[in-house]
Amino acid sequence: MKLLPALVSASALFLCGVGVAQAQAPACKSPVPDSALTKKGTLVMSVNPTLPPMQFVDQSGALKGMRVELGEAIAKRLCLTPEYVRIEFSAMIPGLQAGRWDVINTGIFYTEERAKLMQMLIYEDQAISISTTRGNPLKITKPEDLSGKSIGVEIGGFEERKARELDKQLVDKGMKGLNIRTFENFAMAFQALRAGQVEVALSIDSTAEEFQKRGDFERVLHGLFPTPVALAAKNRELAEAMAKALNDMKADGSFQKLFDQYGVKPIDGPVSVKGPAG
Template structure:
């Protein structure tokens, strides 16, 4: 009888333990899922909006001589975060892996001069465009052998790794060599010293870089525009609450004149008129 009673007690204890663990596991799972389903809630709770970017893309985002992070996207992201009642925290990432980093949760949004493309829209969601962009060709001044994209045949051309420039250059089948760069500044420098014949680059970035006093007259921008590429803010698929809050913030920044001020500061003109 004692043995039977002892066996029953052991069995009941085991069943109780299993039920207890199952209940804890269910709660942990629910809690874990809940923490991932609403990025806006997480951002407001933490008081921080984590922004993914690649920091060598002037005037959108770059490091100055003191290593301070500056640019159009930096000012806009700080203004958006302020509207949300939080602070912006910038997470530097190689552009070639920035979409994967967003999807894995390394940061909450991408604000990095990213062109809205059909391929990218399959992986992430985008805001409405905040800057109109185009791909342009830049050559070294004095190189009269390249007057349009047709003249890229037999030439060495630089593009940004993982950028839309890399996609555009594939249209030109007779290019001698395509060199891919992690940083736009590096490809434009290689163009100047003769390692490249031309660079295909985002228009705002290219024009800003070559407009500095020490580079004036050294580069030539061809009149031809290879694409039309609006830039947008990137969100994880289905992150609708955060997307709606950011959209509201950007609209308010347009209405109160903040976006116009940021545009004039970095582009020399108000693109929101």
């Protein structure tokens, strides 16, 4: 599958707003009361599908990826129908707080600051990669080689924050910093890299590795700023039910099986809820 059509499709589908998983209403009784949900009998999740293989839109317009499958599995175990809202990351936390969706399921990086705002369930280990065009024409082998380079990154997220940390590290060493260009989503950042509008792009390790496997871009640095990834829920009651579902998946092996399928590292130990009490 070529990268560009998939990325264009993903960007275009943000305008569509809501994507509903093809699933029948569950027959079992949910442990989550309707009062804890945005929509009766439904687990509404926000997703930014521009990070293959974790979350993306295929050429038929269907949501795919590890995190999409994980969300569907959680919903099934909670006897809820999964529903996805396709939206840019910058709108996700405000939307969760406003009650537009129940869960942020886009691989949000965990920080103590975020855990003060919402209920977070750490389940995955991730890190940051730097990608460039094929053949690594800039000969980037270490972070210092990024000095003076233009870099594309999604606006408003952990990745942008880390790009600015890289910039500061370079400047503190007396080197030229980064020319940071922000985009609405990762699809647009990689399109800019393809078009020569930026020299490198910053993304998560899994996505950079996937693009390299496809032969579209080259991952020149990886494993930067390793940080846990979480699901974020709007209230404690729902979060606790989700944690139980995830730990049940860990116990029966389906959790590890899903992660192995995509070559992603899960966290060690049980999933717990970190967030405001109550």
